[in-house]
Amino acid sequence: MSRHDMLKDLNPQQREAVLHSEGPLLVLAGAGSGKTRVITHRFAYLSTVKKVPPTSILTMTFTNKAADEMKERIEGLLGRSIKGLWIGTFHSLCCRILRREIERFGFKRDFCIYDEHDTYDLIRSILKAFNMHEALYKGISSRLSTLKASLIGPEDLLKNEDSYDFDEKFARVYVRYQEELRRNNALDFDDLIMYTVRLFEEYPKVLRKYQDEFPYIMIDEFQDTNISQYRLSKLLASRDKNICVVGDDDQSIYRFRGANVKNILAFKNDFSKAKVIRLEQNYRSTKHILDAAGGVISCNSMRMPKRLWTDRTDGEKVLYCITNTERDEAGYIARTIKELYLKGRYSYKDFAVLYRVNQQARVIEDAMRDSGIPYKVIGSLSFYQRKEIKDIISYLKVIVNPDDSVNLRRIINSPPRGIGAATLGRIENEARKKDKGLFEMMKIIISSNGYSASLKEKIRDFVELIEDLNSQKDGELSRLLELIYERTGYLEWVGEERAENLTELLHSVEGKDIKGFIDTASLYTPIDESQDGDAVSLMTLHCAKGLEFPVVFIAGAEDGLVPYFHAIKRQEELEEERRLLYVGITRAKDRLFITRAKRRKFYTSVKELKPSRFLDEIPTGCYQCYEKRHGRGSIAIETKVHLEPVASTPFVAGVRVRHPKWGIGVVRESYGDDDDMKVMVNFPSVGVKRLSLRFAHLERI
DNA sequence: AAACTAAAGCTTTTT
DNA sequence: GCTTTAGTTT
Numbered sequence: 001m002s003r004h005d006m007l008k009d010l011n012p013q014q015r016e017a018v019l020h021s022e023g024p025l026l027v028l029a030g031a032g033s034g035k036t037r038v039i040t041h042r043f044a045y046l047s048t049v050k051k052v053p054p055t056s057i058l059t060m061t062f063t064n065k066a067a068d069e070m071k072e073r074i075e076g077l078l079g080r081s082i083k084g085l086w087i088g089t090f091h092s093l094c095c096r097i098l099r100r101e102i103e104r105f106g107f108k109r110d111f112c113i114y115d116e117h118d119t120y121d122l123i124r125s126i127l128k129a130f131n132m133h134e135a136l137y138k139g140i141s142s143r144l145s146t147l148k149a150s151l152i153g154p155e156d157l158l159k160n161e162d163s164y165d166f167d168e169k170f171a172r173v174y175v176r177y178q179e180e181l182r183r184n185n186a187l188d189f190d191d192l193i194m195y196t197v198r199l200f201e202e203y204p205k206v207l208r209k210y211q212d213e214f215p216y217i218m219i220d221e222f223q224d225t226n227i228s229q230y231r232l233s234k235l236l237a238s239r240d241k242n243i244c245v246v247g248d249d250d251q252s253i254y255r256f257r258g259a260n261v262k263n264i265l266a267f268k269n270d271f272s273k274a275k276v277i278r279l280e281q282n283y284r285s286t287k288h289i290l291d292a293a294g295g296v297i298s299c300n301s302m303r304m305p306k307r308l309w310t311d312r313t314d315g316e317k318v319l320y321c322i323t324n325t326e327r328d329e330a331g332y333i334a335r336t337i338k339e340l341y342l343k344g345r346y347s348y349k350d351f352a353v354l355y356r357v358n359q360q361a362r363v364i365e366d367a368m369r370d371s372g373i374p375y376k377v378i379g380s381l382s383f384y385q386r387k388e389i390k391d392i393i394s395y396l397k398v399i400v401n402p403d404d405s406v407n408l409r410r411i412i413n414s415p416p417r418g419i420g421a422a423t424l425g426r427i428e429n430e431a432r433k434k435d436k437g438l439f440e441m442m443k444i445i446i447s448s449n450g451y452s453a454s455l456k457e458k459i460r461d462f463v464e465l466i467e468d469l470n471s472q473k474d475g476e477l478s479r480l481l482e483l484i485y486e487r488t489g490y491l492e493w494v495g496e497e498r499a500e501n502l503t504e505l506l507h508s509v510e511g512k513d514i515k516g517f518i519d520t521a522s523l524y525t526p527i528d529e530s531q532d533g534d535a536v537s538l539m540t541l542h543c544a545k546g547l548e549f550p551v552v553f554i555a556g557a558e559d560g561l562v563p564y565f566h567a568i569k570r571q572e573e574l575e576e577e578r579r580l581l582y583v584g585i586t587r588a589k590d591r592l593f594i595t596r597a598k599r600r601k602f603y604t605s606v607k608e609l610k611p612s613r614f615l616d617e618i619p620t621g622c623y624q625c626y627e628k629r630h631g632r633g634s635i636a637i638e639t640k641v642h643l644e645p646v647a648s649t650p651f652v653a654g655v656r657v658r659h660p661k662w663g664i665g666v667v668r669e670s671y672g673d674d675d676d677m678k679v680m681v682n683f684p685s686v687g688v689k690r691l692s693l694r695f696a697h698l699e700r701i
Numbered sequence: 702a703a704a705c706t707a708a709a710g711c712t713t714t715t716t
Numbered sequence: 717g718c719t720t721t722a723g724t725t726t
Contacts, residue, residue: 062715062716063715063716064715065715066715089715089716090715090716091715091716092716113716115716116714134721134722135709135710135722189716192716193716253713254713254714254715256712256714257713257715356712356713357713358713359711359717379714413702418702419702420702420703421702423702522716523716540712540714541713542712542714542715543713543714543715545715546715561712564712564713565712566712567713576713603717604717
């Protein structure tokens with residue numbers, strides 16, 4: 001591909017960003033301004049024009065999906081696929097580095113990665129051992145994560161022993177937690193980054209090696225980086241300073257997870273000669289939608305000033321619909337989707353319904369089902385989080401790494417093999433006393449006295465099972481899974497429904513090797529499990545980031561949902577909620593609907609909620625408000641404010657018509673614009689037909 | 702050890 | 717309202 005080809009589809013700012021190949025570069029890329037395009041074209045430019053080997057460009061993203069998309073597009077630009085590219089998530093790339101280097105920290109190279117659930121289990125076992133409230137595990141886990149993301153290790157915590165808010169018990173848990181991870185030869189998500197940073201800080205030679213390996217660095221969604229990720233980027237870029245970061249402070253919605261928008265400002269300070277380029281042309285949304293978004297986000301005080309613009313037309317106005325209850329709201333959404341769908345311009349996959357909390361999905365799902373609209377709920381419970389899948393992955397983890405006591409614990413009695421909580425507790429105590437791992441301890445028990453024969457028998461069976469499976473681990477992975485199912489009787493134990501998922505798992509691992517699969521399973525949450533099929537997407541506002549849809553609904557525009565109850569006290573939290581709405585609005589390409597219910601059920605009680613305070617921030621010119629009112633009696637009727645002017649046609653539902661060929665029928669439904677009116681007619685002779693009034697010569701009778 | 706029952710929770714969550 | 721957890725029974 002020539003230099004010309006590479007640049008021809010870019011606007012001046014995008015082009016400038018692509019051409020700025022040396023030195024630090026900050027690209028402030030507004031929603032829908034083509035940031036992925038900049039990264040991919042810049043990659044292609046570096047490799048073909050500047051002759052940088054593609055494997056020397058480190059490109060870090062936050063999601064696997066973003067990484068996959070980038071890989072695909074870059075390979076498309078380069079016209080070939082390349083092995084060994086360093087394009088991936090922070091976590092997967094750090095994992096790749098640590099697989100080579102971790103031995104310096106006393107881990108083995110085949111360490112395993114603990115996902116959220118594994119860490120929960122570990123923390124709970126520690127709390128139990130310390131006689132602390134086990135129910136606190138979630139809070140403890142998030143505190144641990146925050147500390148690690150800020151590069152504060154247990155030893156740093158202990159240094160502050162004298163400070164007034166020093167929490168001795170918590171510090172002990174942290175120390176023990178890290179010890180246990182090491183004992184289990186396991187790293188959690190935050191460790192992947194933290195140890196990589198430590199590696200580079202404590203071993204300058206290693207850092208230099210990787211600086212040689214990656215003279216060019218690019219980072220996507222920079223506003224989402226936390227302290228450790230920023231430090232990592234800074235270390236790698238500190239020598240050559242060829243670092244390009246792309247982000248949008250207005251789309252920072254993960255502060256609660258440690259993301260630090262200030263990194264954008266820090267970047268400008270840390271790399272003093274950083275070039276700053278703003279991408280403000282939006283290629284996604286109509287003017288009205290963009291105006292609505294701009295009105296909202298401009299109310300934030302803590303942001304870098306910018307203004308998105310588009311050369312698209314005004315488009316339809318944003319519609320704001322008020323309903324009485326959440327069920328009415330869901331019904332309205334379903335009906336509107338159906339109506340737009342029947343007009344034929346959109347397929348179901350063009351629609352998204354966005355909401356603040358997953359709980360809202362249920363009533364919307366009901367409405368979709370009732371209307372016969374195909375839908376998929378995204379991000380609720382991912383495949384890999386299901387119990388049965390996690391169990392089998394635990395088997396695999398233990399087979400590869402018998403030191404992994406947490407996963408061993410998980411499977412030791414699933415399916416039940418007579419080693420229950422009491423027995424397990426005994427083994428664990430012994431193991432702790434002898435400073436051994438669980439598996440080792442079990443092997444000791446088999447050949448020692450003082451345990452009942454039946455217990456030894458059970459334990460021997462289990463140890464032999466794992467060792468047998470371990471000897472088979474280098475064969476075909478799907479064969480190994482079959483073997484696990486067979487030898488443990490797992491399928492029969494979990495029942496038919498869950499067994500189906502396991503069969504699916506079996507098919508999905510065809511041709512993969514065990515270690516690669518375990519890493520993928522730990523680091524991969526398939527956001528789009530069933531991408532196929534034409535279906536409306538239901539998801540939280542958070543999940544929607546990075547996506548776009550022709551038609552978007554934002555449900556629950558109420559104070560209490562957007563902004564959420566807990567997030568109205570502090571300014572920073574409120575502004576994050578505002579950004580969340582901004583992200584939602586900017587997902588829409590052509591049509592945007594915002595809905596709210598006056599009364600909404602929360603758990604058991606019904607609450608009356610006021611409209612979201614953010615709605616007042618939408619300029620009046622770009623939206624239209626209407627309300628569904630109750631008519632006389634108990635029947636709810638809709639005041640006739642239609643999406644588009646109601647078609648003036650005599651052929652409305654219920655009318656009898658005559659068709660020259662099919663005879664007499666009854667109109668089921670009529671829809672479409674005035675000039676392109678369509679009707680669905682049920683003819684007793686041939687069934688339901690869709691007809692265009694322009695062509696079919698219908699006669700009203 | 703497993704199954705049952707009562708009670709207490711309860712945003713968002715790229716990895 | 718429904719899922720997760722703790723405590724109790726069988």
